[in-house]
Amino acid sequence: xxxxxxxxxxxxxxxxGWALSALGVVGFAYIYGQAGFLPAQSAVVVVxxxxxxxxxxxxxxxxxxTAENTGALLDFFRNGSxxxxxxxxxxxxxxxxxxxxxxxxxxxxxxGREIVKAETGVSVDGKNFGxxxxxxxxxxxxxx
Numbered sequence: 001x002x003x004x005x006x007x008x009x010x011x012x013x014x015x016x017g018w019a020l021s022a023l024g025v026v027g028f029a030y031i032y033g034q035a036g037f038l039p040a041q042s043a044v045v046v047v048x049x050x051x052x053x054x055x056x057x058x059x060x061x062x063x064x065x066t067a068e069n070t071g072a073l074l075d076f077f078r079n080g081s082x083x084x085x086x087x088x089x090x091x092x093x094x095x096x097x098x099x100x101x102x103x104x105x106x107x108x109x110x111x112g113r114e115i116v117k118a119e120t121g122v123s124v125d126g127k128n129f130g131x132x133x134x135x136x137x138x139x140x141x142x143x144x
Contacts, residue, residue: 013056
C-alpha cells in the first residue's frame with residue numbers, strides 16, 4: 001500500500017476535525033445557555049477550525065489519490081496493462097440507432113404532436129419536413 005502513513009495521518013486529522021467541530025457545536029449550545037449569544041460566538045471559531053481541519057485533510061487524501069492514479073497510468077503506459085479494481089465493461093452490448101429505421105416509426109413527441117420518420121425526413125400529421133427541427137418549427141407555428 002503506497003502512502004499508508006500519510007493516509008493514516010490524514011484520516012486521523014479528518015476524524016479529529018469532525019470531533020473538534022462537534023465539540024464546538026456542543027460548546028456553543030452550552031455557553032449560549034449559560035451566558036448568552038455574545039460569549040457563545042467564541043465556540044463558532046472552534047467549529048470553523050474543525051471544518052478547516054477536515055477540509056485540508058480531505059484535500060491531502062485527494063492529492064494522494066491523484067498520485068496513485070498517476071502511478072497507475074504510468075504503469076499502464078510502460079507495461080501496457082495495469083491492475084485496476086474495476087469490473088470490465090461487457091463487449092456484447094448492441095448499439096441502438098438514434099433514428100428510427102422505417103417510415104412510420106415515431107421519432108419523438110413534441111408539444112403533444114407525434115413526429116414520425118418519413119421516406120425522406122420526417123412528417124407530422126401527413127405533412128413532410130426535411131428534418132425534426134423544421135417539423136418542430138411548424139408545430140410551434142400551429143400552436144402559436
